[in-house]
Amino acid sequence: MTIEGMTSGFSGVAAPGNRPLLSGAAIENGFAAFVRAGTTVETKALSSASDAAGGHAVPEAIDTLIESTLKSASPIRAIAQVVQVGGAGYRKLVTNGGTPSGWAGETAARPETATPTFNEIVPPMGELYANPAASQAMLDDAAFDVEGWLAGEIASEFARAEGQAFVSGNGVARPKGFLSYPTSAVGDATRAFGTMQYLASGAAADFGTEPENRLIDLVHLLRRPYRQGACWVMNAQTAARIRKFKTADGAFLWVPGLIEGRPDTLLGYPVVEAEDMPDIAAGNSAIAFGNFKAGYLIAERAETQVLRDPYSNKPFVHFYATRRVGGAVINSEAIKLMKFAVS
Known part of the structure; x- marks a missing residue:
């Protein structure tokens, strides 16, 4: 359904020309309608459109809240280098050894110097997911802060999984931790x-x-x-x-x-x-x-995808959220460890 056809779904909040507003209350009311009843909504604030299976992207306001919570609960994200990727993979070239130089007199020959060694870094990536559920009766309660609950549930699960993976993840369908x-x-x-x-x-x-x-x-x-x-x-x-x-x-x-x-x-x-x-x-x-920042890289897709599933576990509605995240050490000289051992 196009934006023009959704005016009545925004409780009378409309811009001139009978078009709904694209920010503020209109966005919140539109996403709330999707979460409560599965209504398909399309606005400019959405990071990507929904598909025929019911996929839906989190609006910008909720995605920002998730990101903020992740940084407070997963501290490695806040101190590492974070890049946004558009596909499933990401590669980075790193040189080590530098470019050697030499001294020579005014008329002396200039022998060829060695060239740097290139190393390719491919951060292992995996799909981070959360699958919170709520009863339809609770979602129907107009006083219930659906957006805040959904963001909090997803952020809590993502933060727990990310924090562990960035430190000690084994790199199999997940980031590889620096330990x-x-x-x-x-x-x-x-x-x-x-x-x-x-x-x-x-x-x-x-x-x-x-x-x-x-x-x-x-x-x-x-x-x-x-x-x-x-x-x-x-x-x-x-x-x-x-x-x-x-x-x-x-x-x-x-x-x-x-x-x-x-x-x-x-x-x-x-x-x-x-x-x-x-x-x-x-x-x-x-x-x-x-x-x-110099030693550890986090690669992630920008959007968090949310799939509303009211059918698998009636009378509960599941919100299946996914996000692709990867991580790897890109410079092993930039991080040092203290190991508790005699030598």
């Missing part, structure tokens, strides 16, 4: 591309002697170009442990962000709490430090 890559204690100059460098804590399942010095060592394991914009990533239990560390003169390493909007800092770098990071235990990489 799922091979690790080595070898430095950047000789370590294989795609292998993460770790620093041993000095004890099998704990910090060794002078733990504050190990944290300083981890900071300086990251080369200077990457330290600009770097941050710490750890879970709440690890953060609580580190907050008690002091220097030899009694000063705390951890500085709380007392001003609203300012994060806590450790050794001058912001701390991001990610509950999917492992606890301190033997063999666990419980602390990450690095520039995640």
Whole structure:
């Protein structure tokens, strides 16, 4: 049905010329009608049109709410590089080694120098989905905030799944987390591309002697170009442990962000709490430090697709939401790990 034919469905909210408004109440009322009764609506605010099977795109207002909730619940999304893709796959070329140069006298020969090595990064992608349900009687209640409930349910499920996948996902029909890559204690100059460098804590399942010095060592394991914009990533239990560390003169390493909007800092770098990071235990990489904008890539489709299904489980109406998301480490030099081990 065209926009012109839907005027009566917007409760009399119409623009001059008997055309419905394309923002504000008209959009909300139109999507509410779709959620409650399955009415097909087409407006300019929709990211894509519905198909014959009942597919429908989330309006811009709801998609924005989902994105905002994801960033607060899945912190890796907020600190990583995020790109929008139009298809199922995404590829990125990364060079390592740089372009070598040499010195020569005024009349000396200029031998050919080596060329950089190209590596192709293909972030593993999967389809993230949620399938909340509500009874038709509840959807018929005019006082019920259908849009808010739908956005909250989808965002909660997506955030939980994303948070785990970006940290430790295995890359099979889902993103590959930065803790799922091979690790080595070898430095950047000789370590294989795609292998993460770790620093041993000095004890099998704990910090060794002078733990504050190990944290300083981890900071300086990251080369200077990457330290600009770097941050710490750890879970709440690890953060609580580190907050008690002091220097030899009694000063705390951890500085709380007392001003609203300012994060806590450790050794001058912001701390991001990610509950999917492992606890301190033997063999666990419980602390990450690095520039995640340079080191980790999230590739996703822009739209969240919602399919309304009132038939499969009567009297409940299911809202099957999907979103394609991928993730991978694109620069293994930009993120360092602390592994709880003797060496």
